[in-house]
Amino acid sequence: MKFPSTRGKIAVKAPSHEGAFLFAGTWYSFYTYMIQKVLERNIAQALRNIGIEVPDHKVGFTVEHPEDLSHGDYATNAALVYAKNAGVSPRDLAVKISAQLTEISHISKTDIAGPGFINFHLNPKFFIDAVASILAEKDSFGSNVSGKDKQVLVEYSSPNIAKPFTVGHLRSTVIGDAVANILAFSGYKVIRDNHLGDWGTQFGKQIVALRRWGDSTKIDSIQNENGNEKMKYLVDLYVKFHDEADKEKESGQASLEDEARAAFAALEKGDLEATALYEKILAVSMEYFAGIYKRLNVSPFDTQHGEHFYEAYIPKVMHDLEKANILSESEGAKLVFFPKIGEGETAKEKYPPFMIQKKDGATLYATRDLATDKWRKEAYGPHITIINEVGIEQSLHFRQLFEVEEMLGYFKKGERIHIPHGFYRFEDGKMSTRKGNVIWLEDIINEAVKRAGDINPETADIVGIGAIKFNDLKRESSQDIIFSWDEMLNLKGDSCTYLQYSYARAMSIVEKAGVAGIDPHVQSAEDALVSGQSRNLSSLEKIMYRFPEVVLRAGVEHQPHYIATYLVELAGTFNTFYGNTVIIDKKNELSSYYVALTLAFATIIKNGLGVLGIAVPEKM
Ligand code: ARG
Numbered sequence: 001m002k003f004p005s006t007r008g009k010i011a012v013k014a015p016s017h018e019g020a021f022l023f024a025g026t027w028y029s030f031y032t033y034m035i036q037k038v039l040e041r042n043i044a045q046a047l048r049n050i051g052i053e054v055p056d057h058k059v060g061f062t063v064e065h066p067e068d069l070s071h072g073d074y075a076t077n078a079a080l081v082y083a084k085n086a087g088v089s090p091r092d093l094a095v096k097i098s099a100q101l102t103e104i105s106h107i108s109k110t111d112i113a114g115p116g117f118i119n120f121h122l123n124p125k126f127f128i129d130a131v132a133s134i135l136a137e138k139d140s141f142g143s144n145v146s147g148k149d150k151q152v153l154v155e156y157s158s159p160n161i162a163k164p165f166t167v168g169h170l171r172s173t174v175i176g177d178a179v180a181n182i183l184a185f186s187g188y189k190v191i192r193d194n195h196l197g198d199w200g201t202q203f204g205k206q207i208v209a210l211r212r213w214g215d216s217t218k219i220d221s222i223q224n225e226n227g228n229e230k231m232k233y234l235v236d237l238y239v240k241f242h243d244e245a246d247k248e249k250e251s252g253q254a255s256l257e258d259e260a261r262a263a264f265a266a267l268e269k270g271d272l273e274a275t276a277l278y279e280k281i282l283a284v285s286m287e288y289f290a291g292i293y294k295r296l297n298v299s300p301f302d303t304q305h306g307e308h309f310y311e312a313y314i315p316k317v318m319h320d321l322e323k324a325n326i327l328s329e330s331e332g333a334k335l336v337f338f339p340k341i342g343e344g345e346t347a348k349e350k351y352p353p354f355m356i357q358k359k360d361g362a363t364l365y366a367t368r369d370l371a372t373d374k375w376r377k378e379a380y381g382p383h384i385t386i387i388n389e390v391g392i393e394q395s396l397h398f399r400q401l402f403e404v405e406e407m408l409g410y411f412k413k414g415e416r417i418h419i420p421h422g423f424y425r426f427e428d429g430k431m432s433t434r435k436g437n438v439i440w441l442e443d444i445i446n447e448a449v450k451r452a453g454d455i456n457p458e459t460a461d462i463v464g465i466g467a468i469k470f471n472d473l474k475r476e477s478s479q480d481i482i483f484s485w486d487e488m489l490n491l492k493g494d495s496c497t498y499l500q501y502s503y504a505r506a507m508s509i510v511e512k513a514g515v516a517g518i519d520p521h522v523q524s525a526e527d528a529l530v531s532g533q534s535r536n537l538s539s540l541e542k543i544m545y546r547f548p549e550v551v552l553r554a555g556v557e558h559q560p561h562y563i564a565t566y567l568v569e570l571a572g573t574f575n576t577f578y579g580n581t582v583i584i585d586k587k588n589e590l591s592s593y594y595v596a597l598t599l600a601f602a603t604i605i606k607n608g609l610g611v612l613g614i615a616v617p618e619k620m
Contacts, residue, residue, distance in 0.1 A: 052085050079093040164441070175560060321408070334355075462500065564612060
């Protein structure tokens with residue numbers, strides 16, 4: 001991320017408090033998410049001082065931001081949790097705990113509320129320091145080093161060759177790209193992998209369709225105006241294959257299906273004609289996908305090997321399975337059965353059996369997945385975490401896969417992660433390429449950009465693509481999305497356009513202030529504090545410092561939506577602040593601080609949308 005150029009120069013100083021630390025030349029506001037830990041430790045100690053046993057690793061209470069900002073900046077339910085053990089009322093215990101809590105850095109006041117919550121208020125200086133750090137850290141504000149020296153492979157997008165890029169793959173691309181960005185922002189070394197579906201029996205069908213009804217030499221001359229005409233040509237053939245095969249079935253013959261099986265078998269054996277057709281199909285698909293990634297403005301992949309590449313590792317996997325003695329034969333097929341859980345009559349296998357090899361010797365999707373992870377482990381070393389961003393309908397597959405990989409000793413618990421995304425639901429039910437009633441992603445992108453362009457042609461791309469991405473990223477990934485144009489391109493409320501607009505507005509204020517000779521600065525707020533002037537803290541100040549905590553959590557839980565919803569909340573507080581405050585005011589000492597707040601806000605929106613893979617317009 002590059003920081004926007006501003007006309008006013010940024011006058012900042014590095015945070016002076018003990019909580020910040022310098023890493024690779026940048027100040028990190030480590031304190032913003034450490035305060036929670038410090039409070040937790042202090043509260044646990046206070047409880048112990050009162051004679052209550054509190055386990056070290058699992059304190060049992062929470063320290064969270066209260067929903068209502070007037071209740072303070074952090075609150076704990078410790079007294080409610082431990083009142084029973086202490087044999088007193090929660091409120092009485094809260095009083096006792098508070099009495100034990102002396103001086104905690106950054107905390108100016110503690111009070112007791114409701115049935116026994118303890119609320120903590122950060123001191124006013126803390127907020128000013130936080131603004132100074134935001135301006136100092138610029139485009140790295142919000143980052144953290146939790147992933148330092150750790151390596152993670154994020155596999156996402158993974159469309160299937162010779163098929164349209166579906167909205168399911170769109171979800172995987174958008175969420176996977178955001179997760180990879182967040183982890184990189186958290187200090188991880190990230191490998192971005194596109195696991196292309198480029199092998200399997202369906203390619204026999206595609207080869208037959210192209211051979212029978214198509215003309216592979218003609219494909220090159222098809223004009224690819226929208227980037228998908230060549231692809232449409234292949235997909236139409238694929239749909240025709242199924243129509244014809246259905247007709248055949250009705251009349252009792254089945255030669256097309258047989259021909260397709262034979263074509264795939266020939267491809268596997270390296271037959272020249274089948275290979276040439278396959279390579280044509282592959283080239284058309286890759287060109288088509290590349291166009292989509294460019295349009296969506298996602299980061300480039302580090303690797304795009306595809307399933308076929310890993311086939312060479314299947315013999316090694318078979319060997320490992322034999323050696324671990326977990327392969328069973330059933331009617332000629334090879335499967336892994338999972339151990340039983342529960343006891344006696346009710347005992348049940350943990351998962352249904354995992355098929356590794358069919359009775360005709362053919363391997364499966366599952367086998368290729370095992371081979372893929374074996375390869376990755378060898379290529380990237382033993383300490384790698386692997387994340388698959390794949391639809392929720394494959395959840396069972398991944399649970400089985402991870403279990404088998406543990407049985408084989410490939411991975412330990414927690415080193416394999418599946419981030420499932422829910423369905424995009426359309427009024428006419430699930431989409432299918434076979435039936436030809438698929439919605440092409442390009443049509444969605446084009447429509448989004450067109451609608452955004454009707455409002456302002458200059459920002460059409462940034463706003464249109466941003467809308468598509470944010471519409472997805474603002475919700476927990478496993479949730480379904482009911483497809484709605486109005487919601488996707490909604491210009492109000494929790495939409496991307498609202499955030500982009502707020503950013504542009506903030507940047508134009510900073511620019512105007514620069515022209516008026518007011519530079520962003522926290523000094524005036526510090527002076528006011530020192531001279532004892534009281535100033536109402538804005539909600540903006542109380543929300544901005546939390547950004548690094550939100551990024552950290554989004555990274556740990558692999559959920560970009562925490563960032564998305566945080567940004568919406570933040571923009572709301574900025575717009576309230578903007579409504580209540582005369583920001584540029586030469587007669588007001590604090591004006592430079594208000595400009596600093598405005599620039600800090602813009603910085604967070606830019607960094608936040610940036611890790612979500614969304615650009616901001618300088619003007620709107
Ligand atoms: N190509 C697959 C599909 O479109 C997704 C692949 C997911 N990754 C994996 N390692 N199985 O359904």
